[in-house]
Amino acid sequence: MPTGAIPTDTLPGGIDLYATLESGQSYLWRREDGRMYEDAPDGQPWYCTVIDGEALRVRQTGRAIEWESSGAAEETVRTLLRLDDDLPAIFEAAPDDPLVTEAYDYARGLRLVDDPAFPTLIAFICSQQMRVARIHSMVTTLAREYGDAIEFEGRTYHAFPTPTQLAAATEAELRDLGLGYRAPYVVRTAEMVADGDAHPRDADGLPYEEAREELTQFVGVGDKVADCVLLFSLGYLEAVPLDTWIKTAVADYYPECDRGNYLETSRAIRAAFGGGYAGYVQTYVFHYLRTREEL
DNA sequence: CGCCAGGCCTTAC
DNA sequence: GTAAGGCATGGC
Numbered sequence: 500m501p502t503g504a505i506p507t508d509t510l511p512g513g514i515d516l517y518a519t520l521e522s523g524q525s526y527l528w529r530r531e532d533g534r535m536y537e538d539a540p541d542g543q544p545w546y547c548t549v550i551d552g553e554a555l556r557v558r559q560t561g562r563a564i565e566w567e568s569s570g571a572a573e574e575t576v577r578t579l580l581r582l583d584d585d586l587p588a589i590f591e592a593a594p595d596d597p598l599v600t601e602a603y604d605y606a607r608g609l610r611l612v613d614d615p616a617f618p619t620l621i622a623f624i625c626s627q628q629m630r631v632a633r634i635h636s637m638v639t640t641l642a643r644e645y646g647d648a649i650e651f652e653g654r655t656y657h658a659f660p661t662p663t664q665l666a667a668a669t670e671a672e673l674r675d676l677g678l679g680y681r682a683p684y685v686v687r688t689a690e691m692v693a694d695g696d697a698h699p700r701d702a703d704g705l706p707y708e709e710a711r712e713e714l715t716q717f718v719g720v721g722d723k724v725a726d727c728v729l730l731f732s733l734g735y736l737e738a739v740p741l742d743t744w745i746k747t748a749v750a751d752y753y754p755e756c757d758r759g760n761y762l763e764t765s766r767a768i769r770a771a772f773g774g775g776y777a778g779y780v781q782t783y784v785f786h787y788l789r790t791r792e793e794l
Numbered sequence: 795c796g797c798c799a800g801g802c803c804t805t806a807c
Numbered sequence: 808g809t810a811a812g813g814c815a816t817g818g819c
Contacts (some may be wrong), residue, residue: 523800627801633817679799679815684802721802742800760809785800 500652503573506583512586513697515608519580520546522786523631524731525612526622526638532628536632540695549642549658550575550615555652569651577726581610592773593780594596596754599772599775602780603788611782612731616699617692618659619732624684624719626727640676641665665689684719691717703733708762710735722761730778739769739781744788 507513517540520528529535531545553570557580568574573582577583586608593599620716621641626634638659645660645668660668666689673682691697697717702710710733724744729735739745741761749756749768756767772780 618801623800624802626799628799628814629801629816630799630818674815680802680813701816719802723801726814727800743798744800789800 502567504565513608518606518609526635573664580658589776592776602783605787614732616732620699623724623727661694687718736778738778
């Protein structure tokens with residue numbers, strides 16, 4: 500059984516695993532104590548996922564990121580959690596204003612994730628008009644109902660369904676699982692990928708705004724969901740998803756960036772957030788605004 | 795009860 | 808190209 504421990508002091512800027520995995524950017528991990536999003540972890544809980552058919556769990560101890568897997572290697576952990584990102588350099592590129600400073604101080608060590616493209620696409624199709632905990636619940640349900648089961652260390656894990664597995668679901672089934680009006684979006688997008696008509700990875704490598712446009716071909720995907728896939732899965736760290744929280748931040752802190760439409764407002768806030776790492780700033784600000792009063 | 799949540803689709807101008 | 812409705816569900 501592959502296991503390992505990655506010393507925290509070897510990671511530039513350290514890491515806050517809790518903030519990284521419970522900030523609403525990834526919906527593909529589950530906290531083993533079952534209290535995800537309810538409370539800050541009491542102790543050092545394992546977070547579990549399935550990646551490329553292998554069970555993987557990680558936890559943060561006082562001095563390391565420990566991991567255990569049925570077959571994944573350390574490189575996978577480093578990739579998924581973006582452990583090589585240079586957080587001090589990223590902070591250095593961020594604007595020096597009160598909101599951003601507070602957001603960074605609130606969750607130092609939060610790292611972006613690098614999740615697989617298809618699950619991320621579906622998760623954020625499900626995300627519209629939903630709260631973070633319910634999105635996570637919906638993704639967990641899809642894995643349980645349609646994904647492969649994997650036994651590891653006496654526990655059963657469920658992979659997120661493949662495009663083919665999810666395309667075999669019906670709209671009625673997904674409505675019964677609580678997806679509401681997103682059900683046909685999920686089925687139709689899964690069919691597009693399963694049939695080979697398109698894949699979210701096809702956007703990878705295109706210039707940022709072209710990549711975003713490419714992703715909107717999927718049913719249920721507009722500019723905002725496309726930005727989430729670009730940021731959390733395809734490595735476009737400049738992407739700034741304009742959700743309700745960030746729109747509030749724009750109105751309250753950067754009113755000059757509101758240009759009346761997504762494209763131009765996106766360009767303005769991306770510049771205000773420092774350009775190339777604007778998506779990092781966005782994720783810190785989102786996490787701060789959404790949870791600062793709730794813990 | 796009404797309001798809101800990591801919005802998008804369709805239709806009408 | 809932009810604006811308005813409609814849309815499911817659950818928590819508060």
